[in-house]
Amino acid sequence: MLSIDAIGKRFGEVTALDGCSFNVERGRTLGFLGPNGAGKTTTMRAIFGLVELDTGAVLWDGRPIGPVERLRFGYMPEERGLYPRMRVREQLAYLGRLHGLNARDADAAASEWLTRLGLADRADAKVVELSHGNQQRAQLAAALVHTPELLVLDEPFAGLDPVAVRTLAQVLRDEAARGVAVLFSSHQLDLVEEICEEVAIIDRGRIVAEGNLDALRRASERRRIALRLDGAPPGWEPEIRGADVVERTNGDLRLLVDRDVDPQAVLAAAERTAPVIGFSYGPPSLAELFLELVER
CATH class of the missing domain: 3.30.70 (Alpha-Beta Plaits)
Structure with a gap:
C-alpha cells in the first residue's frame, strides 16, 4: 500500500503541500484531483524522490521508499521523459533492463506492450516521429514494461483520442485487477468517475476530501x-x-x-x-x- 503521510513542502513563500495524507491500496485505483497548481504533481514527484519534502513521509507497505522499492514502481510524468531520438522498442527494452529485467524478458515485455497499446507498427520509429497521442502510449508502455507494483500517472489522458482513452482506461482496470496500486491525476472527471471507486481531492496544498467516491457524493x-x-x-x-x-x-x-x-x-x-x-x-x-x- 502507498501511504502519503502528512507531507508538506514549501517553495520559498509558496506552500505547495500542507499536511497531505491519503492511501492507495494494492488492487485499487485512486483518482487524484485538484485545480492547476493545487499540489498534485509535487505529490507524485515526492513519491519518486524528485522533490525533497519538508515534513511528513511517503511509505510503501509501511516502510520508507528507497531506490530498491522505486525499481518496482512505474511513473508517467506530465512532462514526458522519453529520449526523443531513440527508437521506441529499443527504448522500452532498455528501460525494462534498468528496472532489473534480463535482455530477453525486456525485449518480450516491450513487444507485448507495443502490441497491446497499438504501437506495434511504430516500434522502430523514433519517439520524435510519433504523434502526440502515440508518444503518450509509448510513455505509458515505459511505465508498465517492468510489471510494476505501483503505477503513478500524471494526466495520462491529456490529448488522447477516444480510442486511446478507451484503451488506457482498460489498461488501468486490468492493472488494478492484477493487484497493482494505481494513482493517477486527471482533469477529465467523467473518466475518473467511470474508472475509480476512490478519489482524493487536493486544493491549495490540502486534501479537502478523500475516500470512496459514492460515499463522498452521498455526503x-x-x-x-x-x-x-x-x-x-x-x-x-x-x-x-x-x-x-x-x-x-x-x-x-x-x-x-x-x-x-x-x-x-x-x-x-x-x-x-x-x-x-x-x-x-x-x-x-x-x-x-x-x-x-x-x-x-
Whole structure:
C-alpha cells in the first residue's frame, strides 16, 4: 500500500503541500484531483524522490521508499521523459533492463506492450516521429514494461483520442485487477468517475476530501435534479429557495438543490409549467462535487 503521510513542502513563500495524507491500496485505483497548481504533481514527484519534502513521509507497505522499492514502481510524468531520438522498442527494452529485467524478458515485455497499446507498427520509429497521442502510449508502455507494483500517472489522458482513452482506461482496470496500486491525476472527471471507486481531492496544498467516491457524493450538501419538459417557456426555472439551474439545453434543465429541498416540490412546480417527460434526483456528479469542494 502507498501511504502519503502528512507531507508538506514549501517553495520559498509558496506552500505547495500542507499536511497531505491519503492511501492507495494494492488492487485499487485512486483518482487524484485538484485545480492547476493545487499540489498534485509535487505529490507524485515526492513519491519518486524528485522533490525533497519538508515534513511528513511517503511509505510503501509501511516502510520508507528507497531506490530498491522505486525499481518496482512505474511513473508517467506530465512532462514526458522519453529520449526523443531513440527508437521506441529499443527504448522500452532498455528501460525494462534498468528496472532489473534480463535482455530477453525486456525485449518480450516491450513487444507485448507495443502490441497491446497499438504501437506495434511504430516500434522502430523514433519517439520524435510519433504523434502526440502515440508518444503518450509509448510513455505509458515505459511505465508498465517492468510489471510494476505501483503505477503513478500524471494526466495520462491529456490529448488522447477516444480510442486511446478507451484503451488506457482498460489498461488501468486490468492493472488494478492484477493487484497493482494505481494513482493517477486527471482533469477529465467523467473518466475518473467511470474508472475509480476512490478519489482524493487536493486544493491549495490540502486534501479537502478523500475516500470512496459514492460515499463522498452521498455526503454532499447538494443534490442533482434533471428535468425534461415538453414546451416550457424559455428561461423557466422553479422559484424554490436553494434550487439553482446550472445547465439548460433545448428544454432540458439540470439543477443543484440544497439537501433539504423537497424534490417533489420541484417536480410540482415543473408540472404546473409544462408536461414533465423526464425527472431524476440523486447525489451530485463527481464534477459537481469537485466544484462544491474547491469553490467553498
